[in-house]
Amino acid sequence: MLSIALMVAKDLRRRLRAPVGLIVMLIFPLVFAGMVGMAFGPSSGSGSGLPVVTILMVDHDEDLLSGVLQNATGNEEFSRQFDMVWIEEEDEARLMMENGEASALLILPENFTSDLLDGKPVTLVLIKNPAQSILPQVVEEMAGLLGVFLDTSVRILGEPLLAISETFEGVEDDSSLFPDNQVLVALTLQAAARIRPISRYVFPPAMVFDTVSEDDVTLATLLEASPADTVDDLRSRQAALAGDEELSDAAGDDDEFNIFAVLLPMVSLMSILFMGDNGMRDLLAEEKAGTLTRQFASPAGVGRVLAGKIILTLVICCAAMLILAVVGMALGWISTSISLVGSVLQVGAIALAATGMSSFIYGFARTDRAAATFQSALVMGMSMLGGSMVPYRQMPAFLQAVAPYTINYWGIRGLTDLTFRGLGAADVLQEAGVLLLIGALGITVGWWRLSRRYALGTKA
Amino acid sequence: MIRRIFRLGLNEIRLTFKDRSNAFWMFVMPIVFIMFFGNVIGTGQNDPSDVTISLTVVDQDVSWLSRSLVEALKGEDFAVTEVDPGELETTEGRIRTLVIPAGLGDMVARGEQARVFLATEPDANTQATIVAELHIGRALTRLVGALVEMQAELGENEALDLQADRLAQMRDLADREPLVVVAASFAGRGRPVPGGFGQAVPGMMTQFILMMVMIAGAVYLTEEKLSGVLKRLAVAPFTPRTLIAGKLTGLVMLALVQSAVLIATGSVIGYFKLFGADFYWGDSPAGLAVMILSFAVAGAGITLFYGAILSSPTQASAVSWLSGMVMAGLGGCWWPLEIVPSWLRTVGHIFPTAWMMDGMHQLISFGNGLTAVLPYAAILLAYGLVFGLLGARFLKIQA
Structure with a gap:
């Protein structure tokens, strides 16, 4: 030996x-x-598991809905995941895509707002970067989600939105066209009348979802969940059942x-x-x-x-x-x-x-x-x-x-x-x-x- | 002079193939890797939007609302498998599970916010999960939109009775032509996208060309240094410059031979679509030739540098192997660089592999030609020049 x-x-x-x-x-x-x-x-990108996605936007509409979109996409939470670059000329944007400078290019067509408010179908043109795989797909999914959101909004709020659009037409070029207070109040009341009955489903949304890793919350706990539970509720219940925090500790840092x-x-x-x-x-x-x-x-x-x-x-x-x-x-x-x-x-x-x-x-x-x-x-x-x-x-x-x-x-x-x-x-x-x-x-x-x-x- | 350099180069190739295992690693393993990763990354599909994501659904509510949600999910390109709660743990191939808790319909009817849960296996593909989340988000938006529309029809004074079965009404709303359509297409004229074989073909070719040239070249160079062969060659009628040029030529030729065999083999396999393989090199043979030649020069330069500064074949093999893996990983040979953080993308472009991959994507994904790849080729040639000069400076071949 x-x-x-x-x-x-x-x-x-x-x-x-x-x-x-x-x-x-x-x-x-x-x-x-x-x-x-x-x-x-988890710390590799925006926190979502993906890097920040660059999207080129071309606005041929320059009307109410494209303006709302421009404002909505400028908020902090959205900007953390998406970098929206608004380009004036479509040719320039297309050239940038050919050079692979963004994940996708989204083009809002002419008369986008007016057609949509008139109930006519509109087409958003999305050009994806062929040298990328997942990010253009994320943009496509997001554009689809935007489409569903606009579709629903227009079907419900079409009338007040059309009224707003018509009232503010030409205001940008001629400030004297700005509507007086009476008109504004009437518009607000009209919109409120449409929003009030539906608000119970929208503010907050009637249904949401949370993503959890099975390593964090077990299937057994999920199957006992109620639709009123939050993920924190489920974690607390699981920890209480386990009697200690052994399970979550073993996997590493807290929930990460x-x-x-x-x-x-x-x-x-x-x-x-x-x-x-x-x-x-x-x-x-x-x-x-x-x-x-x-x-x-x-x-x-x-x-x-x-x-x-x-x-x-x-x-x-x-x-x-x-x-x-x-x-x-x-x-x-x-x-x-x-x-x-x-x-x-x-x-x-x-x-x-x-x-x-x-x-x-x-x-x-x-x-x-x-x-x-x-x-x-x-x-x-x-x-x-x-x-x-x-x-x-x-x-x-x-x-x-x-x-x-x-x-x-x-x-x-x-x-x-x-x-x-x-x-x-x-x-x-x-x-x-x-x-x-x-x-x-x-x-x-x-x-x-x-x-x-x-x-x-x-x-x- | 040119003749001597060429002969020296041919001798390098002869020496390399004398060891049959080199041929195995140069020609067989890259093809095996391409076949494997081509099938595994993006399940062999080129367009990830063609890939259906599997979703296991447990509907514990079984109300018209939860059934509507399941139907909406089925309309979102999910491969939905519904299982009973008792069968969940034993369901094979389950990666993502949507749990619809009991009481969802009642809670929404009471005007309270209800929650469903997407459970993912710890090692589930993150990107696929993100896409799944977007799909689920869209299905829920559609559903909430339909509820809103139903309520809007009734007006302010009448409440929507959510206890009644409204599945048929929901289906009618879902069947309408959408007002907003997204028309998606790809830029360029090439073959998107770098998933599946679109990523594996250029990625693995780049990795194996670089690694094999580096490993074989640096090992032989250090062996020749140790055994004194280089010194003996220096007393032969070769100037040091001729010797170095011969070594570099041999390494470039080695990379070219490897590329030619891989392209030819890949084309045959792709032609017969073996194992679903789809080899595509773009429509510009000139562009492809320029990229491969430039990359071969870059690889040869780095190899000469390694051979010059490393003292033993073991060191040369180990350093070449490890650095080759790092260059391949960070340079985008294993996964598209788009999905890594921007700082890592910048780091990746320190290595020639990233420039080679960019050039190959210009040819394959965008369908561009020679002009489009010239900037990438120039950068690769610069790598070859800089490292070649450094290698020549440090290589001691005087007798």
Whole structure:
């Protein structure tokens, strides 16, 4: 046993003398999670999860409704999400779109107000930026919402709006046309008469909706909700039922979605599987260099040398995961109150699975280069399908069906249960069990192949 | 002189392909990545407005008002799946769930504000959720508008009886021709939008060209430095300038060979629409050639610089790999830069990948030609020139 420990320590010292490869593998998940977190995290844009959307507006109407629209879109709340740029010339706006300077261009047609107030259908022209995907769609949806709002408003308030429009016609050019107080009072009364009966549905709106993450408010709580509840009511009820605030604390900072607690496990898995290559590659590299033959000739024998390489791989993978977890906690990406037993179980299982995979590959490989290439391709493939590159739930159904056949799937599932959902050791037993099984199988087959090969002395 | 440079360049390519794993990473993996991300990002569709968002609905109210809401949601391009509360936890593929609480209809009838809840899975796609929220907002606006209209018809003195079944009336209102229509189209003449293959094709090609040129080039250069091959070449009838030019030419040729094979393979796969793949490179072969050549020059310059300043193949491989990933991510190869904050967009344009992607979007999304990509090509050539000069300055090849 001591001789194996000495061999592992010697190999580790050798690794630490040239640590660049390992360091890069350790930095990668942190850099990747940082990049994606910056791009898509809650603090990445206007607070809505999207950056500020630039919309070019061309007003050919210059009448009551376009004026109302211009004022309405100037308010602070709206400006936080949308940057409305009013352009006088349509050609200039179209040229700006061709240069990709905005997400969309919305053109209010001539006679927009008068046609609408006359009950004639009007068409808003929306030109979208073809080099963008989601933002033009958001603008299109918003324009649709505006259309519904205008449609309803005109159908209900058409008469008073038409009266207002006619009364103020030409006032901009000739101030003497400004209506006297009597006319203004009459207009106000007419509008009020239309608004009063409907006000119960509009001020405030009769129906609204709130979005909640299931991590924040559970489905069970939602199914018990009343339409009078607010999200805060639901959270309080849930906390009261739970008896403490364990659930919300485990997920990270209060109510904020912690994207890093999801991303770090995803990318870490890919890195750990790549690192699994490190220990086992030594075997074939040393075989090529001739040093393996000398080791086999020593009293250590084939068994101890193989055990040393397998334990080395295991130690590297465990150490890497520990470092990633500590850095993740230091950066505030992972809660410090995650289950220790669960984490040790899951990390150990992942490290064993990575070692098993590597042992299996090197058991069948003829050269270290062939093994490294195959291992890289396999890790990339499993990372794609298992949720290291794209979250499992965002993949098409046919790819989701393949995911459970990868180490990444079980590894990420267990880790996110611990880091993101705040669950405990009992909840990751299934994931850890599958990984331990994969690891044990891989190591057994790899050991059998390698010991047979070296015992026969064909290579050594 | 030119002949010697060209021969040196050809030798670089020969050395690179001597290692068969390089061919695998240069030609096979990019195609695999394109197929994967093309299908995963935007489910392979080019236009995200074509993508239907799935929504699970639990209607616990079952009043005419809640049924109207469900119908309005169905009219909003949602793939609505209605489930009973008991089946909710076990419903497969559930990502976003709209819960309509019991008592919604009664509460609205009493003139009180009622609330429905959209529950999202923690790892649900944020952008799709935002679009879903807009859809739900529109359905609710439509519904409130219909209530208002019904009430307006009755006038001030008569209250709308919301306890009666008004579903049919609501349907009539919803079936009317809308007064305001939005006619949406795309600018340019290209093929929008950078989702699905529209994003994956230029993105992955850019990433793999840069990474493979950097990794293979920088590793061989550092190996030659360590083994003394560079010094030996310096005593051969090559001037240092010829040697450096030869190295750069080899790297550019490597990128061009990779691009040509990827474009040809992609075109064949796209022609047969394998796995729904849709490879489109724009309608300007000249523009595409200029962009690829300029990017190859930029990549070659950076590789020479890495090869000059890094001391071992392990370092070269690791730095090239990691920096390649960072450049690809921040440069817009993995996701369109439009969806990141503006400051990150600016940071992304520090790297040549962002300029390459901008140029490729000009060709592919806007359908523009050679003239439109010249500014981007010029910037990429400038990268190549600056890093090439720095590389030449730091590379020690004197015998």
